Amino acid sequence: MTITEVGSPRRRKEDARLITGRTMWTENVVLPGMLHLAILRSPVAHAKITRVDTSAALNEPGVVTAFSGRDVADVQGSLPCAWPVTEDMVHPDHPPLAVDEVRHVGEPVAVVVARSRAAALDALAAIDVDYESLPVVLDLEAALTEDADLVHLDKGTNRSYTWIFDSAEAGSGGAVGAAFDGAEVVIKRRYRQQRLIPAFMEPRSVVVDPTGDQYTIWSATQIPHILRFLVSVVTGTPEHKVRVVAPDVGGGFGGKLQVTPEELIAFVAAKRLGKPVKYTESRSDSLMAAHHGRDMIQDVELAARRDGTVLGLRVKLLANMGAYLGLVTPGVPILGAFMYNAIYKFPAYRFECTGVFTNTVFTDAYRGAGRPEATYAIERIMDELAVEVGLDPIEVRRRNWINADEFPFTTVAGLTYDSGDYSAATDKALELLGYDDLRREQAARRESGDPVQLGIGVSTYTEMCGLAPSRVLGSLRYGAGGWETASIRMLPTGKVEVITGTSPHGQGHETAWSQIVADQLGVAFDDVEVLHGDTRTSHKGLDTYGSRSLAVGGIALYNACQKVIDKAKPIAAHVLECDPADLEFAGGQFRVRGNPDGGKSLADCALAVFAAHDLPDGIEPNLDADAVYDPDNFSYPHGTHLCAVEIDTQTGRVSIRRYVAVDDVGRVINPLIVEGQVHGGVAQGVAQALFEEAVYDDDGNLLSGTFVDYTLPSAADLTDIVTDRTETPAPGHPLGTKGVGEAGTIASTPAVVNAIVDALRPYGVRDIPMPCTPERVWRALNGGVA
């Protein structure tokens, strides 16, 4: 096999159509007789619905029908949660359209279906709803008190679950109590993960067409396969009667890893009317009602020796579920449970997470899902440890991290890290940043009382991605597996169609998959077409999230390629009149070993199979192959991110002066795509550190309901990012790759906040809640409560 494509910084073949928008987004779908759906959403956070009158809407121009939750209560089903993390998890019904009660602002209450989108939206004003206010639950700690008001009156509690991991009980480490008893240093901190909004560029959109033999659902989703399965289960529609298409999808970041109320409402409406129905949300609806991310209180306690050796860690989380449980809502913080120990080898660990209901839109996956929160907490508190024991933050990490010669390493959280070289990545990052020079400059600015102070932030990370070994998911009570699939169809002219079970929404699978196939099968990059996202062509797959597509799906693809070669070999041998055992396959050619001339290409074999005039006896005329791969471990990329910030102490403004990201994502298929993932990931992590926060007022109204108030940074607010890599191939992966989709987000948030706090330590500052807005920094500088 000749490697020519893998490692090449090819521009993405899908970009021309994606960037110009000349492609099929769900909103572009137009069908004969298609109707438009608009949704009336709750203006209040918690109330009984005492009356809904949709009759006047029926008289509005263009209106075909209008109905409320009560009208479809028996047929709409309940939205699924696929991750009941404990046996006794409180799991309330989640009707797509509220029936008797609304529990967050933005919850769907009634719909209008009309001949145009404008008509449907106009007619919403004619729907009359009476609400009877109920107490609003917002504060996580107050929600758990004895006499708390309840989000779900019938459940008697706002606690959804408490999930515990204890290294002594799991047998993966010692008892955390013993580690803390007699520890020389104990550091206790409370960190807050503010609520974030995924804010994908393409709003969610769905079209349901009930007119064919199958219900066809187009949706701007990350998970067409999971959606098909769950729509079938929830609505009782036979699975073979449901086809889901995720056409080109613009962003996701976990925000489109959901079976949404809107998808099911559109399904119910289309089914009732027997006509295609489209719903596309507005930006305001998207910010208000699409699931949010993060929103946790983290109580973290670290025990260590004076020399900086960490002895144990206790983590207690309160995780805001919102009003309902989305597809993987309860599991998101649990994914973090295995990551608080990060790259360190301390011996005792206990994690406890309580999921809490509040009158807010439900939270769920958001880029990194659990791991950014864990990495933030441990990397923040490692800096506190460094200060406490008088060590440089790099040095305190060195004293605790797993050394390169200790892999594979089984962690205190029970995972087996396959590979890594934390020292190599860190050394490279220090050099790229100019760490020592910046430390000198920092000292000089402190000395001179410069109004602009300098801070340097360190974040070393690893993460578990490549979701996931199915058995592990099963043991965590997740409702599905973690395998992935690929199919190769050899066309008679030697061109190749690849069908992947992953569902790209900006990740560049068409390019990367083509590069892999080009090398494996010895065909031209442009001769490979990658098909995805339509259950009619790709009936099987587990879609795209958790940095899994290449880490898991890449192996399925590789294996499918090998199967094609295996199938072609006897055919080539037959034509070449030799023993298959004498053939080797390289550069797309089968040749007799030792004879460089007169080979047969895979295209020759494809044509031979197509004609089937002269095949060996008993050979099926078919080179196509499928492969399904279930990983036996997660993928563990790692790296070191360093950030230097300048802080204007007069205004509190934080400016990133230099940002260095050295990531080890194993072998790289396409360095341009990897860099793009790191850039985007870092931007999103910096956004959490400095800019973004979803804010509710005391009545549960979303204050940050537009991009004026939900301050999503643009390129002008960010900085150049210096990227580099170390490359420790993933053992056991034939391509040696690791996941990269979330690494930047996981690493960057603590790097930025550590830098800010580092700059301000002489002022007595040891924490600033995120986002570190100018005002919060200014208040911290002036000794106020930020």
Next chain:
Amino acid sequence: MIPAAVDYSCPSTVEEAVQALGDEDAKVLAGGQSLIPMLRLRLAAPTLLVDLDRISDLRGVRSDGDHLVIGAMTTHAAVLGDPLVNQYAPLLAQATATVADRQVRHRGTLGGSLAHADPAGDLPAVVVALDASMEVAGPGGRREIAAADFFVDYFTPALEPGEVLVSVRVPKREGWSTHYEKFNRMAQGWALVGVAAAVRRDNGTIAEARIALTNMGSTPVRATAVESALTGADASLEAVRAAAAAAAEGTQPSGDLSASAEYRSHLARVLTERAIMAAVGQAHAA
């Protein structure tokens, strides 16, 4: 969201526009960079939009004696690139360069921005600092309103029903140095606070200063205490800092998600110092 249904007219003269504005639920569309979002969110529900886009008389910058006359429909981008503006009213160009982003500056207009009277808008403070006046046309003919009187309250200009802003008259200021200092959370965001500063020096001391603040109240506010403290002062950092300490006096900034009133007052002092130091040609301390 999408706007509710609305009628649209596109007159080609000011007189036709005034006539169309006889409908009391009509609203002027002058670039649409604020109005269209409000329509989309259904925060505004006019029955008629009167688009001034086709009235060529309302575009462009000309010199009229010791004034510049800037047509209300002159886009921000055109203001920015205009040689007369850069020569005689550089403060306006400096502030206009900070308005939103390039796309908005190519659609949005000076007159639209002023008539919208958003306290967080950058240009109201500039016309107040420059002592400009607004020429408006209405059913009763044309009249001029001093910039200081034009901004009445939040989003409320001193326009009578049926009146439309047609041009802005800006005194040519030679021998003045100016700077607009803006502090926002996002590069393309609204000012948390902005300071428009114009200073005239005489033999090293400050002979005259005009300072106006963005987003420190319901309308642009003159920092009169700072202005008087600066008069006769030298342009040293110490003197300027002492004067700027009074920047928030008499202001009533609001508190919102992006900044508290207290922080805005603090910013007003810091940014006033910076604006003046930049105007007199010295980099600010930070």
